[in-house]
Amino acid sequence: MSVRELVVLGTASQVPTRHRNHNGYLLRWDGAGLLFDPGEGTQRQMLRAGVAAHDLNRLCVTHFHGDHSLGLAGVIQRINLDRVPHPVTAHYPASGAHFFERLRYSTAYRETVRLHQEPVSGDGGTLAETPAFTLTARRLSHPVESYGYRLQEPDGRRMLPERLAAHGIAGPQVGRLNREGSVVREDGRTVTLEEVSEVRPGQSFAFVMDTRLCAGAHELAAGCDMLVIESTFLDGDRQLAEEHGHLTAGQAAKVARNAGVRHLVLTHFSQRYADPAEFEREARAAGYDGELTVARDLMRVPLPKRRPAPGAGTGRASDTGQASDTGSAPGAGPGQGR
Secondary structure: OOOEEEEEEEOEOOOOOOOOOOOEEEEEEOOEEEEEOOOOOHHHHHHHHOOOHHHOOEEEOOOOOHHHHOOHHHHHHHHHHOOOOOOEEEEOEHHHHHHHHHHHOOOOOOOOOOEEEOOEOOOEEEEEEOOOOEEEEEEOOOOOOOEEEEEEOOOEEEEOHHHHHHOOOOOHHHHHHHHHOEEEOOOOOEEEHHHOEEEEOOOEEEEEOOOOOOHHHHHHHOOOOEEEEEOOEOHHHHHHHHHHOOOEHHHHHHHHHHHOOOEEEEEOEOOOOOOOHHHHHHHHHOOOOOEEEEOOOOOEEEOOOOOOOOOOOOOOHHHHOOOEEEOOOOOOOOOOOO
């Protein structure tokens, strides 16, 4: 069964604590695994969370401060030690290529895996287009070059059983209709895909780490289903956040509120704060009323269920779970539950 979830490996900012490891976030997207910002200790956190090196397809680094990248050395060596059978692609700021090379070859080991390097430069842009998603990056505002990432699934079609039945379409004809866009019935009438299906909105995920408020953060967050965003400081330390290129919990929540984010995940907390509930209180006070998670190490956060199709009303098959999904995303099918 396909899975789309965030596995939180670490939630600390510059200094880890007894309960917070340095950063590390794995996004499981059906058969793909994207590891974001592996800080120091990520390899051990992967073990504790039940994440294997074989689960990794892409490494996405926002910037080269240590709490976001020192775990690269161990993760890359583990990928090679375990002889991961597929290529792994690494995205990171192009200006930090020398840091990536130093981390990749910080000690002696045997390379057994094809590791492709695809650095990000300029204002960012499209990094990868697959049948399952498009991965893009946008420039953020931090003392060193930093990028955020967004994964967007293309829209698909959701078959409506009652319409299929009404048009006399069943069995192999359903698959053919989905592939070719239309089928001709025995009576000579042509039935189109649009007549028996509706739009199935694609899901989206955004990852925004160390940054001040900036256009890139808003662009990445726009309309996304899940936004993972730093909230290093509380609002009382807003000036400190600005000076060091970070966000407060209230600022992060306003980004999510204004962008129409469905599920907000706050993380990257300064060690000066002991009570995680303060971050939730400030996010709610800022006006965000969607799903909200204050991240904890080793927690798993599923993506929200799919948005209803435009114009869908209550009682329709798409709302009751009776419809089946079709589209370009591998593994997207009946019973997926999103």
